[in-house]
Amino acid sequence: MTLASNGISIERWTRSSRLALGGVALALALFAIAPLTLGAGAIDRMTALFIYVILAAMWNALAGFGGLVSVGQQVFFGLGAYFTIRLADTGLNPFLALFAAAIITGAISLPLSFFMLRLKGGEFAIGMWVISALTHMLVNLDRLIQGETGTSLISLNVYDINTRRVVIYWLALASMAALLGILFALLRSRAGAAIQAIRDNEDAATSLGVRVVATKRLLFVLAAFGIAIAGALWLATATTFQPKTYFSVQWTAYMIFMVLIGGIGKFEGAILGAVLFFVIETFFGAMGVWYLIGLGATAVLFSLFLPQGLWGEIERRFDLRLLPVGYRVKLPGPPKIQWNQ
């Protein structure tokens, strides 16, 4: 809480948000020691959950906070995996390759942003899909990948299967925690306020001194980097790389689904959405086509009846802010009555 003039103060944390932050720290600590008790299958599932949280948080930052709706984010997921294969092939340690690949993908997103961010609204959304399809074809041309036959991250085989599983779990957990932390700090900073201002009205933002393109670029590159880490981690758990699996629009569909049901534009919403998606997939994932129909129906019902998502509804009903990125003004209350003279 910062004191401004005349007893007015600006509140950025509430009691419930401080508790929530403690809860998050506790949960992360429990997740960190969980592999000691979890079975192999459960460890793999939890790794998938962490990757889903990264994907949902990144798409939410881009679309929910920045207004940059993209249906081509799978391009970064695919590139993260592809560069991991490429770097590992040169002899780089596969675990190091995961993060080097994400950095390369983030670096590639920078020149890409120079023309993609000129596009607005639907043009940007579809344009990103086009970029993804083009990139997919280019990756197929690489002889190492052998077209749609694909290849594997064979250098992982030097590690024993159980060690590998736990290391990937920890890397996914650490990546999720770090990326959520970076995103949370960014959205709470003044750049975060600018990001939301651009989403709501670009003209007004620029006329108030916000450097619109630079701000969008920051968000675009961060989202590319985060989604590339998710793609690289997915490759590490699956070990096989088939371009059409990674460059599939299904990944962006999952991101949109998670963010819509969790609550678009709410930091907590994306995390909740990823957990919900994970639960649905765990219980109904084996049902094939009916599972996909169920996902679609759920998305339709949410957009009709809970457009703010589950978290939006919780926040509205209980005025609950666990991980707030905004500002609350506390005005000085009426003077206290002195009962004792």
Add this chain to the structure above:
Amino acid sequence: MQIATHQQGPGDAFLSARGIHKRFGALVVLDNIDFSMGQSDAIGIVGPNGAGKTTLLSALAGAFAPNAGTITFDGRNVTALSAAERCRSGLVRTHQVPKPFSGMTTFENVFVAASHGDSVSRDEAYERVIDSLTLCGMLGVANRQADTLGLLDRKRLELARALATRPKLMLLDEIGGGLTDGEASELVATILELRRRGIGIVWIEHIVHILLQVAERLICMDAGRIIADGEPRAVMADAGVVKAYLGGTSA
């Protein structure tokens, strides 16, 4: 037609526009505009609908590049600068149709302006926001999401945000439209306070009696041209101005 010449050489003009020309397709909306003002001047702009007033304001603020002409501000040629950079150098505008950041609170709307106008510490930005909200009578709605604000508050928000950028010169576009007499006199008091702080004002307004309480100089535009410029009462009495308002084609 020039009614009164201003005792101001080009050297001491704080904001000046020379030969500004803007067309949209075949339609000429700004036709060779020449205009200059000093740092703490208060200028009103009037004219019938479609005269080019808002377009002129947008050109000065940097919303688009004119087809021809030069704009200088605070001793610097700003013609090629974006609106954001002009704002950072002290030239800010408001919008005729309010453009709130609808998903953010009133406080957050103004905070965006306070924290991006120039480099300020967070506490300084907070102080600026509180000062702007207080001056514009918006402290009570500081935590309201902007899309729940009524028209009056949306107009006040335009002014509060612009003020929070700590401008040297404000370009105001019809912030008084649709106000009751009481609200209008509050607005005039606010603008006079800005004047007292040394902020220059260019104000487009249809409600002339409000404008005349602030403006020391009045410009009348018609069909993309400045048809009169000078002492307010003389401009209002000018035959060309009367004709532009009451019908007939402008001379």
